[in-house]
Amino acid sequence: MGEDGAVTPASQRPDGPVPAPRLIATDLDGTLLRDDQSVSLRTVAALAAAEEAGIEVFFVTGRPARWMDVVSDHVHGHGLAICANGAAVVDLHAGRKFVQVRALPRAAALAVVKALRTAAPGSSFAVELTTGINYEPTYPPFFQDPGANVAVAEKLLDEETDDSAAPVLKLLAHHAELAPDEFLTLARSAAGAYASITRSSPTSLLEISGPGVSKASTLALCCAERGISPAEVVAFGDMPNDVEMLSWAGTSYAMGNAHPDVIAAASGRTTANNEDGVAVVIERILAERAARLP
Secondary structure (H helix, E strand, O other): OOOOOOOOOOOOOOOOOOOOOOEEEEOHHHHHOOOOOOOOHHHHHHHHHHHHOOOEEEEEOOOOHHHOHHHHOOOOOOOEEEEHHHOEEEEHHHOOEEEEEOOOOHHHHHHHHHHHHHHOOOOEEEEEEOOEEEEOOOOOHHHOOOOOOEOOHHHHOOOOOOOOOOOEEEEEEEOOOOOHHHHHHHHHHHHOOOOEEEEOOOOOEEEEEOOOOOHHHHHHHHHHHOOOOHHHEEEEEOOHHHHHHHHHOOEEEEOOOOOHHHHHHOOEEOOOHHHOHHHHHHHHHHHHHHHHOO
């Protein structure tokens, strides 16, 4: 069950008619992946069947490229995935090579840090780069990395003290006391003028990207390159970082375990991630397509 979200009964099926799309865009955690981080055999088969039927599949996730091994074997055709909430497009067929980067300007990241230190004292930060993650000493050890630099965010974001000066994909902000949605609302009010702010974790962990950068905006760019309109896209998600994508896509499904904001944004609902909700819809799409064939 996703945080704050009511679970759809296992017997419930996707709402409404299922279109014949050209592209399927799906989130990973809490959506395509089961809670144990696995991709079920049913889902693997559905993804392969969609690609075989000529429907492109894009994984669209908040995960960094280095965490994409879980689905690398299930990417067919183009091999591309949208990572870091739209900050990067990577080629999983080419060893997670960056194809496009939509960086968070360091000046904007510093402005967010300053605003949150004032509006939400006790915030701690991590910086996700194209080369890995660095974090503050007080940041929870979510992403233990022996190669990480540990310092205050102001130093981590200072190009003169960052030997690599690699592009910043995301700034992460954590708070130990504020509730997740409370922290998100506060951050958007205090720092939304500098960056795009969202969340996907059940904890009070915010994900901060460059202005205008989201899963939706990067997916829109990828679709435009292929001549695919929003009406030809079916999207799936479960958390606030999926809201823009689900609102943009012509047809969208909130998972049975989805956050209330996701349910409100989506045009339909499917079963929960542990009940293969994405596969349920893909199977129905393909069955209805087959029924229309002469």
